[in-house]
Amino acid sequence: xxxxxxxxxxxxxxxxxxxxxxxxxxxxxxTLKLWGGPSDSGCCSVADVEDARRVAQQLGITHHVFNxxxxxxxxxxxxxxxxxxxGRTPNPCIECNRSMKFDRLLHRADRLGxxxxxxxxxxxxxxxxxxxxxxxxxxxxxxxxxTWQLRRGADPLKDQSYVLSMLGQxxxxxxxxxxxxxxKDEVRAHARRLxxxxxxxxxxxxxxxxxxxxxxxxxxxxxxxxxxxxVVDSDGRPAGSVQAVELVxxxxxxxxxxxxxxxxxxxxxxxxxxxxxxxxxAAEVMRxxxxxxxxxxxxxxxxxxPGARAVAQVSAHGRPVPCTLVADPTAxxxxxxxxxxxxxxxxxxxxxxxxxxxxxxxxxxxxxx
Amino acid sequence: xxxxxHAATTPLRPEVAAAMAAVSGSVLGNPTGSHPPAxxxxxxxxxxxxxxxxxxxxxxxxxxxTSGGTESANLxxxxxxxxxxxxxxxxxxxxxxVEHPAVREAARAAAKAGLDTRELPxxxxxxxxxxxxxxxxxxxVTSVAIMTANNETGVIQPLADLIETIHRxxxxxxxxxxxxxxxxxxxxxxxxxxxxxxxxxAHKVGGPVGVGALAIAGRVVLSPRQYGGGQERERRSGTQxxxxxxxxxxxxxxVTAERAAAGPRVAALRDRLRDGxxxxxxxxxxxxxxxxxxxPGHLHLCIPGxxxxxxxxxxxxxxxxxxxxxxxxxxxxxxxHVLSAMGVAPELAAGALRFTLGYGxxxxxxxxxxxxxxxxxxxxxxxx
Numbered sequence: 001x002x003x004x005x006x007x008x009x010x011x012x013x014x015x016x017x018x019x020x021x022x023x024x025x026x027x028x029x030x031t032l033k034l035w036g037g038p039s040d041s042g043c044c045s046v047a048d049v050e051d052a053r054r055v056a057q058q059l060g061i062t063h064h065v066f067n068x069x070x071x072x073x074x075x076x077x078x079x080x081x082x083x084x085x086x087g088r089t090p091n092p093c094i095e096c097n098r099s100m101k102f103d104r105l106l107h108r109a110d111r112l113g114x115x116x117x118x119x120x121x122x123x124x125x126x127x128x129x130x131x132x133x134x135x136x137x138x139x140x141x142x143x144x145x146x147t148w149q150l151r152r153g154a155d156p157l158k159d160q161s162y163v164l165s166m167l168g169q170x171x172x173x174x175x176x177x178x179x180x181x182x183x184k185d186e187v188r189a190h191a192r193r194l195x196x197x198x199x200x201x202x203x204x205x206x207x208x209x210x211x212x213x214x215x216x217x218x219x220x221x222x223x224x225x226x227x228x229x230x231v232v233d234s235d236g237r238p239a240g241s242v243q244a245v246e247l248v249x250x251x252x253x254x255x256x257x258x259x260x261x262x263x264x265x266x267x268x269x270x271x272x273x274x275x276x277x278x279x280x281x282a283a284e285v286m287r288x289x290x291x292x293x294x295x296x297x298x299x300x301x302x303x304x305x306p307g308a309r310a311v312a313q314v315s316a317h318g319r320p321v322p323c324t325l326v327a328d329p330t331a332x333x334x335x336x337x338x339x340x341x342x343x344x345x346x347x348x349x350x351x352x353x354x355x356x357x358x359x360x361x362x363x364x365x366x367x368x369x
Numbered sequence: 370x371x372x373x374x375h376a377a378t379t380p381l382r383p384e385v386a387a388a389m390a391a392v393s394g395s396v397l398g399n400p401t402g403s404h405p406p407a408x409x410x411x412x413x414x415x416x417x418x419x420x421x422x423x424x425x426x427x428x429x430x431x432x433x434x435t436s437g438g439t440e441s442a443n444l445x446x447x448x449x450x451x452x453x454x455x456x457x458x459x460x461x462x463x464x465x466x467v468e469h470p471a472v473r474e475a476a477r478a479a480a481k482a483g484l485d486t487r488e489l490p491x492x493x494x495x496x497x498x499x500x501x502x503x504x505x506x507x508x509x510v511t512s513v514a515i516m517t518a519n520n521e522t523g524v525i526q527p528l529a530d531l532i533e534t535i536h537r538x539x540x541x542x543x544x545x546x547x548x549x550x551x552x553x554x555x556x557x558x559x560x561x562x563x564x565x566x567x568x569x570x571a572h573k574v575g576g577p578v579g580v581g582a583l584a585i586a587g588r589v590v591l592s593p594r595q596y597g598g599g600q601e602r603e604r605r606s607g608t609q610x611x612x613x614x615x616x617x618x619x620x621x622x623x624v625t626a627e628r629a630a631a632g633p634r635v636a637a638l639r640d641r642l643r644d645g646x647x648x649x650x651x652x653x654x655x656x657x658x659x660x661x662x663x664x665p666g667h668l669h670l671c672i673p674g675x676x677x678x679x680x681x682x683x684x685x686x687x688x689x690x691x692x693x694x695x696x697x698x699x700x701x702x703x704x705x706h707v708l709s710a711m712g713v714a715p716e717l718a719a720g721a722l723r724f725t726l727g728y729g730x731x732x733x734x735x736x737x738x739x740x741x742x743x744x745x746x747x748x749x750x751x752x753x
Contacts, residue, residue: 033701049700049701053700062685064678064682065700065701066678066701067678067701067702067703108676108678108679111679111748111749112679112682112683112686113683113686
């Protein structure tokens with residue numbers, strides 16, 4: 001097959017490309033230039049492009065660099081900034097996957113005649129058993145009949161199914177995740193065996209367009225006004241202040257100090273417009289559910305029925321917890337009711353839903369309202 | 370392979386390779402020295418210098434060998450600037466809006482260092498506006514940089530007229546012209562006669578990468594950018610690349626011998642390619658208006674409805690080698706400042722494609738391009 005591999009300059013995508021070459025596919029590598037500003041977090045800086053290019057050369061494949069900075073800024077960075085101003089905490093990596101890698105790049109791969117787009121994500125795509133009772137056509141192209149599953153990667157510590165949880169059949173039928181069956185250690189070992197320069201390269205940690213020196217606050221403060229806010233406890237009594245209400249997330253413990261009972265305090269509510277943060281005890285902060293914006297719901301295959309059981313994961317490496325879905329007919333939301341109370345999910349955050357009977361399989365995702 | 374990217378680099382001519390191999394065979398001494406290998410190296414270097422000087426119609430003492438067009442541009446812009454500032458306490462550097470990044474970024478660096486730098490606007494064809502030039506000139510201007518012909522569009526500036534205006538209104542201003550792209554086709558001894566500084570790059574004229582030259586008129590007061598042993602009359606220290614200089618000289622000699630015939634031949638092939646593509650690619654837009662003088666090898670088109678990155682990848686897959694314009698440090702294409710200075714709409718500029726033919730281009734190359742390009746464009750437009 002002709003496969004376009006998105007190469008970030010990291011070890012996972014390096015080995016993904018290497019595996020495809022070993023499997024005998026016709027492989028071309030591409031690095032996306034998404035951010036033109038200063039960044040040291042390791043995704044797609046010039047040094048990373050050069051690492052990706054060098055690995056491509058070592059593997060004997062052509063390498064291209066695609067400039068998608070304008071769209072990235074418009075579709076990922078600007079909304080990230082705008083949402084924060086409204087007190088929401090979006091995950092830009094999820095938006096980048098959704099719009100840039102598995103939309104724009106995927107379509108580019110199609111136009112250039114590639115059969116598949118590959119990335120170094122730790123996740124798996126599998127063909128599910130299909131119902132063939134209505135299959136009467138003689139078309140031997142099984143892709144049109146196959147139902148594709150998105151499953152967790154083999155390494156539980158590195159599983160990235162969460163950031164891919166919004167993909168559907170259209171994308172899943174055309175992507176491959178070559179390192180999904182490997183642990184991180186196995187990936188690095190493979191890279192070392194091949195003498196790839198990225199074998200020992202540290203994983204990129206944070207958002208690719210935010211340098212560790214400036215942090216989220218530094219980045220945002222240059223683009224939107226950040227406002228101080230007063231902190232009050234659950235009885236409305238003053239309990240301090242914060243420098244930037246837009247950076248406070250519900251459930252947050254950091255910076256909230258202790259209550260008069262000596263116990264840690266947690267953010268129970270953030271009102272950006274009123275410039276007020278409410279804090280409470282560990283017990284007061286727990287929530288029994290999270291509301292997902294109806295319009296944000298995506299399904300890998302079929303939607304879950306109201307009342308269905310699922311397993312929810314509310315952050316990239318968060319603990320998956322059992323839950324039940326309830327549709328709200330009066331408002332365009334879906335409520336995810338946790339079996340056990342959980343820390344609150346900040347508005348804008350993605351909730352990935354896994355199959356209750358097969359918890360490695362993603363069924364869909366939604367964004368906390 | 371159908372190579373149509375001569376503006377990026379030209380194939381090393383066999384005669385040049387042979388000339389360079391001949392001097393590298395035995396011990397090539399350091400030209401700064403007194404023993405026989407040093408003497409031989411010195412002689413080869415000076416013979417090469419004489420040839421480069423003759424090509425430019427200049428005195429050999431004015432020719433400085435550099436590592437290429439970029440170093441030459443930097444020396445031309447930043448060398449005098451420093452000197453002028455020390456002397457007069459102020460310096461205004463003018464450069465056209467369509468200069469090569471080597472000039473543009475050097476000007477930017479000069480601005481950061483505190484020099485007053487200004488851009489000369491161009492018209493829709495990319496030609497420096499003579500009125501704007503005249504208005505901007507004053508006794509404060511110390512340097513003016515206007516390229517002989519543009520690397521992206523091939524547009525040839527009316528250099529003689531512009532230089533005359535500069536001499537009239539700012540007679541003390543140094544004129545630098547980047548002649549890197551023009552060298553294969555224009556008689557620089559004539560066209561750039563009035564310029565104080567002229568730059569050349571070997572790998573754009575069939576010579577090796579890594580060597581170029583800057584002609585510097587006697588009246589130019591300049592500080593070197595590179596310090597050391599004082600070579601090139603204190604203007605550019607560092608052991609000279611003798612083999613490279615020999616290569617540059619041989620390449621220029623071949624250009625001089627072949628230019629009269631090559632120019633029209635390449636232009637005819639280019640015209641055939643141009644007419645063929647305009648007819649077969651719907652909406653293909655000729656970036657440079659009719660009637661504007663363009664180098665014989667350049668064909669610049671804007672193709673709407675396709676992403677030029679995809680066009681380049683798809684053409685490359687067919688072994689048709691062309692260019693989309695300028696790249697940034699990571700190798701990704703970036704929007705062209707040349708096209709934006711010409712007022713080309715961004716949507717059109719997004720489909721910019723540069724074909725540059727060269728001395729070695731054949732009819733077969735043009736036929737192949739005409740056979741491949743329309744189909745590739747159609748396929749990309751269809752799935753968009």
